[in-house]
Structures are given as C-alpha cells and as structure tokens.
Amino acid sequence: MPENSHKPAVFHDIIVSKNDILNCSYESWYSLFGAHAYSRAVVLPLPQEFIEYLESDDFTIPGEKSNPNPQKDSDWDYTPPSRPDPASRFSDLHQKIQETFKSFKYIAPKLNWSAPQDSVWILPGRTMKCSSPSDIYLLLKSSDYINHDLSHAFDEADSVPDKLQYHLILREWKEINPSLEFRCFVRDRQLLAISQRDLNYYPFLEDLHDTLIERIATFFDDVLLPKFGSNSFVFDVYLPKPFTKVYLVDINPFARKTDSLLFTWNELATMSPRDDDVVVRLVTQHNSGRFATKAHSQNHVPRDVLDASMDSSKMVEMLQNWSAMLSKESDETEESD
Ligand SMILES: Nc1ncnc2c1ncn2[C@@H]1O[C@H](COP(=O)(O)OP(=O)(O)O)[C@@H](O)[C@H]1O
Ligand SMILES: [Mg+2]
Structure with a gap:
C-alpha cells in the first residue's frame, strides 16, 4: 500500500478580510447596485437602544397591549403587571418603520447581513412577510441568524472593525x-x-x-x-x-x-x-x-408548542393530546410485535 494513501484531508484555508465582510453589508452593496436589486429598500441606521432591545431577554413587543382578554377558564388568574413599551426607548426608529409601511404595504426585513429566515414559524403565514412594526420586532428577536449579525459577523475575518454601524433593511415585499x-x-x-x-x-x-x-x-x-x-x-x-x-x-x-x-x-x-x-x-x-x-x-418550533407556550389551558390540552398519541403508538407497537 502506498505510504501516503491514508493522508488526512486538509481543509483549504479561506482568507476573509474585515473589508470583505463590510463590502457585503446590505447598505454597502445597495449603494452601488440598488438599481439592480430585486426590490426597493429603506435603510435605517440602528440606535444602540434598539440593539440592546434585540439582545435583551425582554420579549415585550412594542405596541402590544398586555393580555387584553385574560382566559376565564384558566387556573391562572394572575395577570402580570404591564411592562413599559420598549419602543419608547427607540421612538424615532419606530416612527420611521411605521412611515415605511405607508409606502411599502408589506416588508421583508433584514440586518446588515442576515434575514430572519429561521424565525418565520412565529408569524401566521410562516414567511418573512411583515405587515406591522411588531411583526418585524417579533421576527428579529426570535432569530438566531440576526443574533449572528450582532455577535459573530466577523468570526472568520482576519480582524474586527473598531466601530460598526448596524442597519435595519426594510425591503418592499415582492413575491x-x-x-x-x-x-x-x-x-x-x-x-x-x-x-x-x-x-x-x-x-x-x-x-x-x-x-x-x-x-x-x-x-x-x-x-x-x-x-x-x-x-x-x-x-x-x-x-x-x-x-x-x-x-x-x-x-x-x-x-x-x-x-x-x-x-x-x-x-x-x-x-x-x-x-x-x-x-x-x-x-x-x-x-x-x-x-x-x-x-x-x-x-x-412547531406552531402548537408556540401557541401553547403563551396560554396555559392550551398547554394542558396539548400535553393531553401528546400523551393520548403516545399511548396509541405504544398500543400499535405492542399489537404488531
Ligand atoms: N423583497 C423581497 N420580498 C420577498 N422575499 C424576499 C425579498 N428579498 C428577498 N426575499 C427572500 O428572502 C430570502 C432571504 O433573503 P437574503 O437577503 O438572501 O437573506 P440571507 O442573506 O440571510 O440569506 C431570499 O432567498 C428570497 O427568497
Ligand atoms: Mg445573504
């Protein structure tokens, strides 16, 4: 057997510079090639307060009323105190997003590099088609891909920029x-x-x-x-x-x-x-x-799990369905043995 037939495969180095990553940021390439882009887009620089909101565990969605119809048949009669609307910390941005909805009926959002394609399960249509600012916040906050932009965009690069401006890209939705x-x-x-x-x-x-x-x-x-x-x-x-x-x-x-x-x-x-x-x-x-x-x-995440996580009676119902399904499956397995 030839001596080198078991040489381990070597992964070829791919060198990426900080500027290569910056050139691919949406607002950067859009300023050069906007006329060739698939859709119109509004580019909004993000204030630090909005980035902190995205990174935080606060899942209050701006503009949402807290629990308007508490379930009467629920065992839980505790209503959490309403939290301050997070949009008050980035009211300028919130207003600009609202204004953009006047010209674009629906919006496909993204940050500098990534779109929240991993969190579409959270919207009813299971697409990135947003019809309100809260849809946008919900998609962005639930997405690991957006988190990647905030924390890992330069992981493979040879260096990291001293300062980085984040942008929210509001693309007009086009099928x-x-x-x-x-x-x-x-x-x-x-x-x-x-x-x-x-x-x-x-x-x-x-x-x-x-x-x-x-x-x-x-x-x-x-x-x-x-x-x-x-x-x-x-x-x-x-x-x-x-x-x-x-x-x-x-x-x-x-x-x-x-x-x-x-x-x-x-x-x-x-x-x-x-x-x-x-x-x-x-x-x-x-x-x-x-x-x-x-x-x-x-x-x-399955839609059932998401709905149930927000409603205790649905959670009980879902667990009952699951256990009924499991016992049916085990009965069927025993029968076929
Ligand atoms: N204006 C738009 N309206 C509707 N869907 C869009 C629009 N632009 C892009 N998409 C869809 O969103 C997907 C993801 O967008 P993209 O910018 O490529 O995200 P990422 O860089 O995170 O992969 C695209 O593959 C396309 O199917
Ligand atoms: Mg991309």
Missing part, C-alpha cells in the same frame, strides 16, 4: 419564485460556479442551463466586477421569466459560513477556473432525496 433563485461563487474575480438556491427538484431548470450561464456571466462582467470592492464573494440573483433580466438579491462573503449549497467549500476554494465555462449545479431526479428537508427547519 419570489424560489426555483429561480441562484447563488453564484466568485473567487479572485472569476465567476466559478452557480448553484440552485432552493434545493428542491425543478425539472425545467435543466433546459435553462445555458441561459443561466449567459445571463449571470454578463451581469457579473458588466455590473458587479467593475464596481465591487472584493475579489472573492458570493452573490445571489433572481431570474424570473422570461429570463431576460437578472436581479440582485444579496451579496455574501466568500467564507465557509456562507452556505455553499450544492458545492463544498473545499471544492470552491480549490477548483480551477475554466475559461468561459462556469460550473452550474442543479438538483437532479437522482440526488433530490438528499436535499429533501425544508431549509432553516432545524431552527423551527
């Missing part, structure tokens, strides 16, 4: 067909690879292979390359029918924490650029089972 969202990987100013972003199997994408490369490569050469400040980055685009226009959804750091989707980071860090030949990867009929889980679902 999006997830099958036509693509993530594009750029290393050393070369467009290397394109992956489908939503990992379900969409048979019609195979016929789009050449159109995708042509449209996205042209967008990269004509729009992004001349102006963007980093040599390596990952950009997300949306290409709705009739596939003539490319819309920019986001720009992310070329770093392991950005989801590499149908590629691996080691591949992306080491693959050699092929002249005019970008690698496009799609979910096929053969590998579709591997990606069958719903994106971000590891962070979701």
